Amino acid sequence: MTLTATVATLTPAPRASTTFHHCRAALGDRVLRLQDEPLAILKGLYRLGALVVTTFADGGRVSQSMRYPTLEDGDDGLEARGQQSRLRHQLNLPLWRSVMAVLAPVADLPPRSLLFFDRFGEPVQQMAVAPETGGLAFEELVCAMLHPDQRQLGAPPPRLLAGPTAVPSVAELERQWSHGDDDGFRALLAGIGDRRQVLYQAVRDKFACPVRAETVPSLLALASRRDAAYTVCTGNSGVSLCLTAPWSAPRWQKGQCHLAHQGTLVSLDMGRVASVWRLRRPGPGRVVTALEGLDAQGRWLWTLSGGDDEDTWLSLLADSLIPDGAPGRRMA
Template sequence: MSLNLYHRYLNEKQQQPHSYARDLAAMLGVSEAELTAARVGHDAVRLADNPKAILAALADAGELKAITRNAQAVHEVTGAYLEQQLDGHVGLLLNPGGVDLRLFFSQWHSAFALCEETPRGPRHSLQFFNRHGEAVHKIYATAQTNMTVWQQLLTDFQSPESAPLALSPATPTQYANEVDTVRLEQEWRAMTDVHQFYLLLHRHRLSRQQAFNHVCDELAQRVDNQALPRLLEQLQQQANPIMIFVANSGCVQIFTGRVQEVSPLRGWLNIFNPNFTLHIKAEEIAESWITRKPTVDGIVTSLELFAADGTQIAQLFGQRQEGEPEQPIWREQLAQLLTTG
């Protein structure tokens, strides 16, 4: 089965040389993890399912490229895997302006190392998947990576090729059918930290959009889906620093800094900075919301983008340090999105 899938992959790749593995897997009717497993023995190696130890070993590898994506957004940051806190339920890499990650290890299920031949030479990567076969995080070596450390990692963590994936189908989250709008808004207004919003949603068994639709416009207000390109144009011109979050089931990746170059290309809206790249399928933004959440430092305002199936594509915030109020210019930029359409 794996050999047959591998040959089908080679044929599809020859027909679609510019398609990514995620897209090729979809064309072949399998998950990306299944396709990667079929490449073991060719250009892939199975690694031990021990992401905390693998990430810890990367602290000495120097420069790496971190990639976290979902179906509509790809977030790429180049930097070092330093300032790691991996002991808790949620792992942290705290490098604002660099590789800044929140890692939900309960979702990390399998790991592989790949060495792919490209016109520019071998491309080395570590790729991690959830139990549904979806990629949660990928790490690529760069020209500045310490390849001695990288190769030692492969030696230390290589797993038997026959290790089964044991994938399971994803099940949709069951949300509440009724909403106590009064209590929801009271608890929203009583928040003192933006992270409390996740607990609020959990208590009420609501999706983010359900919550947004059941509070007043002062807390959450829907805007036109051209909000993102208009906002990025302002950010490029005014050069105030922001934060961009892209997440999937197992990882949140954060960029902190200024937007330098914005470029639409073949249906993607792109940001190109020296050490940061963002790609968003602009046409697949189905809902855009401006939200306001109370904190001990004042209101924190964000732009949140969603796909048609309700999954979150990305979040954007004004950069701020804990203990500081939000940037006035950021609030003004989002306020302008409410008056244009």
């Protein structure tokens, strides 16, 4: 897909997360700076035993209890399968930059944990050694990867904001949408970048249409009652997660929707959701249908889709989907 060139402008000031600033303030005391070699450190995580891995996303966060597998050069994904579940991590390692080791509690950061940040100081993932795990593997890894400078940690660079990009014609968008395979569809979304809502509003209703936010709690509750598996996808610039499981009944708490399955907890920040869309596109042998949440700027937050049984998923949607404009209650 051909788009016009973007015009980049600097933000007024560098932007880094509160987590980054907490680590920076405790540097040399409760926090140690590790070498900027995230892949080498990820390769050593398998020695730490049980981990609690937290992935930070714009639409919430995902916490998993897991044993990190051995990574090899060229690995860009992790996959775990259970009898009823499938977890897929897709790593975008070039965007991982700095790493810090938390030795003692800092703010809400647990001790004996590693924090991975992108180049703008935004947290990508947190790896905490499970309390029941003993041994000196954490300390050995930290000592082996210690950065020589433990006194200073430079501020992240300013973030670049892309200027407006031209969207192809509706006919071209529909052609790419309807004839592309999985890779082609991902390329279409990547070409649009953070302007997915522009794409969805441009194509016809048979491809994308808005639905009421009440659809989400209705769908999740119904899936739990029927013990039906479905897929939740979320993530950030450095890692994307797709987790398929028969999730627990949704637990709502101050705008957060919590879904659990065995050692995995997905917390979706529904307060960030400004619009929900039903998407339909060609898949292997049939049409694939999904729900997607976007924020107020039209940026992707999460996707809900079927598991291995698309018919069960379509039945759930048919019984819970509320088209935009239909009467209904506002979601708390």
